[in-house]
Amino acid sequence: MRIGTGYDIHRLGPERKLVLGGLEIPFDRGLIGHSDGDAVLHAITDAALGAAGLPDIGELFPDDDPAFAGADSAVLLAAAMGRVRERGLEVGNVDLNVIAERPKLKPYKIAMRDRIAAILEVEPERVSVKAKTREKLGAVGRNEAIEVHCVILLEERSR
Numbered sequence: 001m002r003i004g005t006g007y008d009i010h011r012l013g014p015e016r017k018l019v020l021g022g023l024e025i026p027f028d029r030g031l032i033g034h035s036d037g038d039a040v041l042h043a044i045t046d047a048a049l050g051a052a053g054l055p056d057i058g059e060l061f062p063d064d065d066p067a068f069a070g071a072d073s074a075v076l077l078a079a080a081m082g083r084v085r086e087r088g089l090e091v092g093n094v095d096l097n098v099i100a101e102r103p104k105l106k107p108y109k110i111a112m113r114d115r116i117a118a119i120l121e122v123e124p125e126r127v128s129v130k131a132k133t134r135e136k137l138g139a140v141g142r143n144e145a146i147e148v149h150c151v152i153l154l155e156e157r158s159r
Helices: 039-051 073-086 106-120
Strands: 002-013 018-020 023-025 089-099 127-132 145-156
Touching: 002 039, 023 106, 039 073, 039 089, 039 106, 039 145, 073 089, 073 106, 089 106, 106 127
Parallel strands: 089 127
Antiparallel strands: 002 145, 018 023, 089 145
16 A cells, blocks of 8 residues: 655636636636646645655646646546556545635535546545635635645555
8 A cells, every 4th residue: 555645735816717626616716827726636646646656746747838738637637647557556545635715615525526536537435525724824714725635545456
């Protein structure tokens, strides 16, 4: 078994769609990033790559490469998972904390879990999505950013 951790934070800004966990969530602002800014999928990608002993998301999909401008983070995660599977590993489970003051994410947690499971090609029961706030502390608490923490367990594929 291999365990990886992932973390991401993006500022919120105007004239951007809010994409979290592969879902477009109605909100007046979105996450600023070179790709679609999906901090949830970025954290999962880094956790999986780290657990597999592969280069991190910034090395594989650099933010100064025009090829990844506006990229769908689901496509990037799927590509990273292809590399993980080449190493003979599969997802045991994923545990996520999505930290945002607004929008309230409770109504989207199940759909987010299901979308992440589909991207990872695992059963939804292997994915946990928890929504937290920063109790109005720091940039996330001031509703300037959204932060994500992820832990992933990878297991050797049974033969």
